[in-house]
Amino acid sequence: MLKQIASPFEKLINSSALGSFLLLFATVAALVWANSPFSESYKHLWEMKLSLGFEDTPYNLSKTLHHWINDGLMAIFFLYVGLEIKREVLAGELKTFTKAALPIFAAVGGVVIPLSIFFILNGGGEGSDGWGVPLATDIAFTLGILQLLGDRVPLGLKVFLTAFAIVDDIIAVLIIAIFYSGNISWMYLGIAGGLLLILGILGRKKYYSTLIWFVIGIVIWFMFLKSGVHATIAGVLIAMTIPSKRNSKLANFFDNIESSINTLTNKENKLQQKNVLMSEEVHASERLRKLGSKVIPPMQRVEHRLEDYVSYLIMPLFALANAGIIIKASSIGENIPIIYQIGVALIVGKAIGISLFSWIAVKTNIAKLPQNVNFTQIIGIAVLGGLGFTMSIFIANLAFDDEALLTAAKFSILITSFIAGLTGFLIVRFSSKKGQAKNDPEEDIMGEEE
Known part of the structure; x- marks a missing residue:
């Protein structure tokens, strides 16, 4: 039973190791490039304009390379996230309340406490629009860090991290859709809604064509881009329409x-x-x-095809385009408050929120700890939750129009992600025994007996 439950997580975990390395490499490369004598070439590269469509019409898109990555490639990333969410809700660790209770409580705590800390520290001052920045957890980096610990980490702990990070992603998607979208054009949104309805009906009928979903998906993405609702939300919604059942007996x-x-x-x-x-x-x-090909449900087939592109291309490219902040003592010093507010909310808020709400769920018998997992390890995972990186930088791009504030926010995210990653790694490392993962019993890894 354990192997059937764990297989999708093991695949994700194994792919996260190389993906995390590439993400780290791209981040370091961006920082070095942006602060080198060739910094102007870094800036000019991402400001290069690329056009698509028909000139002098409403259906022409002319965006910088930076925007194409953040609005285009990241829509594919969010499509992948949407497929992960759908899979976990239908057949994974979010299928039943008993299984989902602990990661749901952890994710809610990981939002409520950081949000409260940020508002208390910020007090409605400069940079208050960045309240969403400290609410996210980077699943790729955190799983990659756990992978470094090998068989010290029980699979149940990795599954817990994956499940709560996915709930965290759901919350982040809702925040982006509701609070970080612009003036809404209901005409474009209505067209997108109609096309989503068509895909939904086709999905219910178990009909799936890669070509049809691709073509209609591009149109839906374009309509969202024009509507004012952030285009990446289109990726999540399209994922919900892809059939989850195989069309063969x-x-x-x-x-x-x-x-x-x-x-x-x-x-x-x-x-x-x-x-x-x-x-x-x-x-x-x-x-x-x-x-x-036919025996694999379309939902999982698409997720499988996207996995390598997301891990090895899209996320590293996003990091390369967004992590290259120019570190100047003068500009950083002028924005110490926002650096401090985001940093404390991420590191302290996530650590307290995830561990406290998990403890409450266990003590009230709403949830159980995963097999072979102790609460010190949960605290280590809670600290790792402060590694926001990809999603935090993405939200920061939406939250701040002021370049100085955006640079300060990214600087805070990079510093706190490093601290959270290292501290969380050490806590889990010293609270876990070598070979512990090999002793997982043949029963549900999240503590629910069959």
């Missing part, structure tokens, strides 16, 4: 698989000795390829 699938394999393994064919296949062998191989 397993009985037929196994029969067809067996027939195709029999063709390929027939002694007379001696497939292993051939460089050139017979016609029936080619057809059997093609059937196997198509059958393998």
